Amino acid sequence: MTGLVSTIVEAWQELRINKTRILLALIGVALSVAALTTVVGMGNLVREGYKASSERNGGRSATLNLGVYGPTMPDPEKLSQAYRGIQERYGIKYSTNVSQAQHGFQFPNGVQDVQLHVVDPGYGVIHRIEVDHGSWFADSDEQRFAPALVVSETFYNAAGRPNLTTDPVVTLAGAQKTTAVIIGVVPDQYPYPGMPPSAYMLTGAAEKAGVTAGAYGMSSQFEIWVQDAQAESLQAAITADLQQQFPGMEAQANRGDYASHGDPFAMVQLAVGGIAGLVMLLGAVGMLNISMVTVRYRVREIGIRRSFGATSQRVFVGVMMESVVATAVAGVVGVMLAVAVVKNPWIESKIAPGLTEFPPFPLEAAMLGLGAAILVGALAGAIPALVAVRVKVIDAIRF
Amino acid sequence: MEELVSLTAVTRTVRLPDDAELHILKGIDLAVHAGDHTAIIGRSGGGKSTLLNLIGLLDLPSTGEIRFLGEPVNHLSNNARARLRGESVGFVFQQFNLLPGRSALDNVITPLLYAKGSGFWRRRELAMEMLDRVGLSARADVLPNMLSGGEQQRVAIARALVRKPRLILADEPTGALDVETGQTVMALLDTVATESGSALITITHDSNVAALARACYRLEAGVLTAVDVPLRPGTPGAETSASDEAVGASAGAGA
Numbered sequence: 211m212t213g214l215v216s217t218i219v220e221a222w223q224e225l226r227i228n229k230t231r232i233l234l235a236l237i238g239v240a241l242s243v244a245a246l247t248t249v250v251g252m253g254n255l256v257r258e259g260y261k262a263s264s265e266r267n268g269g270r271s272a273t274l275n276l277g278v279y280g281p282t283m284p285d286p287e288k289l290s291q292a293y294r295g296i297q298e299r300y301g302i303k304y305s306t307n308v309s310q311a312q313h314g315f316q317f318p319n320g321v322q323d324v325q326l327h328v329v330d331p332g333y334g335v336i337h338r339i340e341v342d343h344g345s346w347f348a349d350s351d352e353q354r355f356a357p358a359l360v361v362s363e364t365f366y367n368a369a370g371r372p373n374l375t376t377d378p379v380v381t382l383a384g385a386q387k388t389t390a391v392i393i394g395v396v397p398d399q400y401p402y403p404g405m406p407p408s409a410y411m412l413t414g415a416a417e418k419a420g421v422t423a424g425a426y427g428m429s430s431q432f433e434i435w436v437q438d439a440q441a442e443s444l445q446a447a448i449t450a451d452l453q454q455q456f457p458g459m460e461a462q463a464n465r466g467d468y469a470s471h472g473d474p475f476a477m478v479q480l481a482v483g484g485i486a487g488l489v490m491l492l493g494a495v496g497m498l499n500i501s502m503v504t505v506r507y508r509v510r511e512i513g514i515r516r517s518f519g520a521t522s523q524r525v526f527v528g529v530m531m532e533s534v535v536a537t538a539v540a541g542v543v544g545v546m547l548a549v550a551v552v553k554n555p556w557i558e559s560k561i562a563p564g565l566t567e568f569p570p571f572p573l574e575a576a577m578l579g580l581g582a583a584i585l586v587g588a589l590a591g592a593i594p595a596l597v598a599v600r601v602k603v604i605d606a607i608r609f
Numbered sequence: 610m611e612e613l614v615s616l617t618a619v620t621r622t623v624r625l626p627d628d629a630e631l632h633i634l635k636g637i638d639l640a641v642h643a644g645d646h647t648a649i650i651g652r653s654g655g656g657k658s659t660l661l662n663l664i665g666l667l668d669l670p671s672t673g674e675i676r677f678l679g680e681p682v683n684h685l686s687n688n689a690r691a692r693l694r695g696e697s698v699g700f701v702f703q704q705f706n707l708l709p710g711r712s713a714l715d716n717v718i719t720p721l722l723y724a725k726g727s728g729f730w731r732r733r734e735l736a737m738e739m740l741d742r743v744g745l746s747a748r749a750d751v752l753p754n755m756l757s758g759g760e761q762q763r764v765a766i767a768r769a770l771v772r773k774p775r776l777i778l779a780d781e782p783t784g785a786l787d788v789e790t791g792q793t794v795m796a797l798l799d800t801v802a803t804e805s806g807s808a809l810i811t812i813t814h815d816s817n818v819a820a821l822a823r824a825c826y827r828l829e830a831g832v833l834t835a836v837d838v839p840l841r842p843g844t845p846g847a848e849t850s851a852s853d854e855a856v857g858a859s860a861g862a863g864a
Contacts, residue, residue, distance in 0.1 A: 212725050212726060215729070216724075220722045223711075227710045510706070511709075516691065517665070517700045518700070518720040518768075519723040519724075520691065520695070522687055523688065604658060607706055
């Protein structure tokens with residue numbers, strides 16, 4: 211107990227006496243840590259931004275798009291039966307039909323064409339749809355008499371931003387004049403001025419409302435969400451399965467998500483991480499340099515302490531602790547600097563424009579920065595500490 | 610009286626870069642008892658510092674045996690020797706060797722940082738008491754570079770004695786002081802050591818310093834011989850100069 215306290219007291223005394231020199235060495239370490247943590251934090255933000263927009267487009271990792279193509283369109287009834295069979299056989303939890311349609315809607319200021327995404331409730335999970343107001347479709351929404359709609363911000367504005375708790379309705383233009391209920395609002399996919407209104411509608415409801423899917427000559431797609439590890443084997447099995455059911459046609463099960471060709475950021479992250487590592491190394495070398503010089507300068511002092519009974523462990527721990535404690539403090543300062551930079555709203559909006567909600571500062575980046583600082587302190591402290599331990603007492607005193 | 614340190618047939622040999630062997634100490638026999646005041650005199654390069662390193666447990670002999678408080682130390686680990694040194698030996702150096710940037714009080718506290726129990730917890734109080742004994746309690750907060758040479762050596766003496774060592778090793782304690790200050794400091798060291806019951810071994814080539822000892826040895830070319838204690842300056846028959854010749858003449862007369 212006394213040994214531990216006295217070691218700390220001694221190290222603290224040393225820190226106090228050498229504060230100016232240590233402070234100078236630490237500025238370099240703090241800046242290196244700030245650089246490293248900022249790079250990792252920003253990389254994370256960019257990745258999150260890219261991932262969010264990619265997931266909205268292509269689905270989460272791993273999303274398989276199933277399709278059967280041939281000289282003639284496959285029978286829709288048979289196709290949907292085949293998809294249902296696959297879902298059951300392979301235990302797929304989340305799946306969705308996806309097709310596009312265009313339909314006129316009656317807005318307060320006239321009829322406007324709306325781009326309709328005709329989907330199933332599973333689409334919300336697969337594409338990680340986040341609603342701003344209201345909610346995404348539930349399975350029971352398919353049974354509603356008036357079809358449910360999840361609309362884009364532009365649509366919502368055109369409809370006069372009604373209160374969703376009052377079950378606001380809009381009318382689909384056309385012979386049927388169906389009334390639909392807005393249950394949720396999502397952000398515009400590409401927020402640019404003049405963006406046409408868009409909305410999501412469930413497949414069953416679209417059929418009842420007489421909305422013709424397959425606009426733009428695009429056939430309906432079927433998406434399933436599977437585990438990353440199983441993606442490859444399922445891809446092969448499902449393709450073969452479909453092929454067997456539709457002889458003479460071409461069955462496909464392709465990955466459409468952003469991670470289908472590996473992590474697109476791995477290389478960038480590696481390069482940026484490498485640069486950050488170099489920056490950190492420079493900080494470490496600076497720290498080591500100063501520590502070495504001061505140990506040479508302190509050889510006599512170490513000799514004197516040893517003549518008064520300081521054991522070699524004590525000398526080692528003292529020199530080491532000075533370095534580690536100091537770099538840990540510098541690490542905290544560096545991480546705080548990095549957080550201030552990365553969490554700056556202006557920087558956030560420039561780096562990840564696709565995000566509506568920014569993730570918190572990544573803990574792993576902060577831990578990495580702090581860990582790197584302490585490691586640098588330990589390494590930069592170990593070498594001079596070893597030199598200090600090897601000092602011959604009498605030679606040192608006469609130094 | 611209790612035997613504190615004993616050296617039996619101790620030699621110290623170092624290997625030179627050209628592979629030749631240099632015999633620094635040859636067959637040293639020495640016994641120091643509690644309360645002894647011993648002076649070791651000799652010319653520079655005679656092996657005085659090497660002998661001091663061995664007595665102070667800073668080094669180990671090539672052959673022969675050293676016992677500290679009756680226990681052989683040849684097989685003790687570095688750390689065990691460091692602890693024994695911290696508890697039992699106090700050093701006073703020629704160049705004072707105070708830690709720069711620390712106040713006189715902090716310097717006296719330094720050895721207590723390596724003490725266990727109350728020695729560590731009461732370090733400030735003990736250090737103040739010791740500074741008071743060397744008459745420097747009023748200068749406790751002053752940095753070494755603001756102290757005179759004599760004051761610095763008094764701080765060094767307080768530091769050497771603060772853990773109440775059984776043995777005080779003084780390496781040319783007056784070497785960096787003028788004659789008068791040197792005598793004052795030596796008298797203080799002698800008094801404080803006597804009061805504490807510590808043994809004092811002084812390495813010096815100053816006959817005035819050697820004259821304060823109760824026993825005197827001469828170390829020349831690695832061989833230690835007992836000689837008469839030089840007479841104090843001012844006593845009839847004593848040399849007035851503080852030179853090596855005086856020491857040599859006196860030692861020669863005794864040999």
